[in-house]
Amino acid sequence: MLKGLSKAGIGTIDEKDFIRLASLHGFDAIDTDGTSLVTLIEENGLEQANALLQENHIKIGTFGLSVQWRTTEDEFKSGLKQLVAEAEAATALGCTSCITYILPSTDFNAAEFMAVATRRLRTCAQILGCFGIQLGLEFVGPHHLRTRWANPFIWDMNQTLSFIEAIGEKNVGLLVDSYHCYTNGMTNDDLTQLKAHQIVHVHINDAKDIPVEDLLDNDRLYPGEGVIDLVGFLLALKQVGYTGPVSQEILTQSPPIEYAEVLVKKSAELYQKLFKAAGM
DSSP states (O other), X not given: OEEEEXXXXXXXXXXXXXXXXXXXXXXXXXXXXXXXXXXXXXXXXXHHHHHHXXXXXXXXXXXXXXXOTTSOHHHHHHTHHHHHHHHHHHHXXXXXXXXXXXXXXXXXXXXXXXXXXXXXXXXXXXXXXXXXXXXXXXXXXXXXXXSSSSEEOOOSHHHHHHHHHHHOOTTEEEEEEHHHHHHXXXXXXXXXXXXXXXXXXXXXXXXXXXXXXXXXXXXXXXXTSSSSOHHHHHHHHHHHTOOSEEEEOOOOSSOOOSOHHHHHHHHHHHHHHHHHHTTO
């Protein structure tokens, strides 16, 4: 497995500085967005952009799906051209993964939204598939979001697997997040029921020692600072044969006040301790 880093919990940082900082502290991959990949190539040229990644021994682990598939049809369609440009840039930089999240409730009629979401994500997956890119869908577990909007939708692994089956494209799989697994009451044994090809990407973070029902989506801890069995989480992923990035994603209620350099160093130290405990 690759040690991955996202900007969540790190703060605003230039893409080139992010790559160098991740490399300096022993990370193998970064999560980013498609616009940043396009800009990296436009500003530096493809050869230099790839050289920057190679010199720093950093892979682009994944990029976020920018298409607005949850809103209006016009907004959805208007984003497809940009998706093509982002997928082209991602492929040129060796990235084979794109991710998006599914909110657990919606103000739309749930049945109608399911039909629309299935069609839209199928379209996105087909575009990404033309570039050899997988699409990872992230179920979101925190209880407060299940009632944030009018109608319940999807919030656990099995529901998401059924959704993926309905989408019907071979390049669609799961984004597995330790926080969402924990807030869903999933066990690490549940994860071992998966096959490696079903997992597109992984996020890792930790939770406070409070009732699961009270955990907020944007109040996470760094890996190893909370109560989630993250060693068992990593071992379950290893058991199923997952070898891709395991990327830190720390959502917080307010922007970090410490410098990015300090936070990445802290992350690296916690990762080292965690991976060592898991025998990796």
